[in-house]
Amino acid sequence: MKTDQSEWVSRAGKSALVASVLTILLIAYGSWVRVSGSGLGCPDWPLCEGNVIPELQGDVAIEFGHRFLAGITMILVIVTSFFAYKGRTEDMLTAKLIFLALSAIFIQAILGGITVLTELHGMVRLAHLTFAMLTLGLLVSGAARSLNIKGISMPTPKRARAMIIATLFLVLAGGLIVGSGESSGCPGLPLCDSRSSNAALLFHSLHRIAATLLVFVFVWTAFQVRKNGAKGFTWIISLVIASLALLQFSVGISAIVTDLPQSLRVIHLALAATIWSFVVAQFNLSLKGESQK
Numbered sequence: 001m002k003t004d005q006s007e008w009v010s011r012a013g014k015s016a017l018v019a020s021v022l023t024i025l026l027i028a029y030g031s032w033v034r035v036s037g038s039g040l041g042c043p044d045w046p047l048c049e050g051n052v053i054p055e056l057q058g059d060v061a062i063e064f065g066h067r068f069l070a071g072i073t074m075i076l077v078i079v080t081s082f083f084a085y086k087g088r089t090e091d092m093l094t095a096k097l098i099f100l101a102l103s104a105i106f107i108q109a110i111l112g113g114i115t116v117l118t119e120l121h122g123m124v125r126l127a128h129l130t131f132a133m134l135t136l137g138l139l140v141s142g143a144a145r146s147l148n149i150k151g152i153s154m155p156t157p158k159r160a161r162a163m164i165i166a167t168l169f170l171v172l173a174g175g176l177i178v179g180s181g182e183s184s185g186c187p188g189l190p191l192c193d194s195r196s197s198n199a200a201l202l203f204h205s206l207h208r209i210a211a212t213l214l215v216f217v218f219v220w221t222a223f224q225v226r227k228n229g230a231k232g233f234t235w236i237i238s239l240v241i242a243s244l245a246l247l248q249f250s251v252g253i254s255a256i257v258t259d260l261p262q263s264l265r266v267i268h269l270a271l272a273a274t275i276w277s278f279v280v281a282q283f284n285l286s287l288k289g290e291s292q293k
Helices: 005-035 058-086 092-117 122-146 157-179 198-227 232-257 262-291
Strands: none
Touching: 005 058, 005 092, 005 122, 005 262, 058 092, 058 122, 092 122, 122 157, 122 262, 157 198, 157 262, 198 232, 232 262
């Protein structure tokens, strides 16, 4: 039986959605690898201790698990790209987004290898995180545009686009703190104190000020959406973003006052990736809503 174009597009959307979830898990797992000190559990690449499958124990098991999950995610993105290619006549934009996601995840994998070969160089780790977020954003965009989800009426595409830019800036500012080795460089709250270096003062201040402002924007947007009588998915996605942002803000503060425990650092990045995915979805659905008017 011949599969029509719309069915291929639908398959691409569903596959992209699953790949998005796996990418969030992969980002969280990568954070666990970092905070547990397991980044060089496999000191070589693409093999691990010279083997395709090493002896799985300790740091080796943790790092190899990260690579295994990355491989599974990449395979799923390849499958998603096949579906998108088959449905390209029906929806070329989705196909382009998925193909870009495929390119981004290949670059991310290479950067992961370079991270190991450079013995966890900070700026390479930042680039690795950047392409992980880019991959996630492209997959979410492909899913939001191709799945049978009705567009939303608020916020406007212009505001939603601004929130995307601000969210990405905040995530990468956090990545810069980690990449520069200044994670624990600002123990004071709400501001850094005399123990902080100039670099820590700059990076942490940018991150904290931007986080505070963005949480306010998310909560205010949800309030405005509700005030204007929006219902259904328009209200739900704004509420979810605002709620996650408040939770993320609380986790960030808790991490500082409890001396950055590993669990909270992993949760902090996992929430960042989740918020990023919802903000990207909101933008794409606002564009869809605009086109449906």
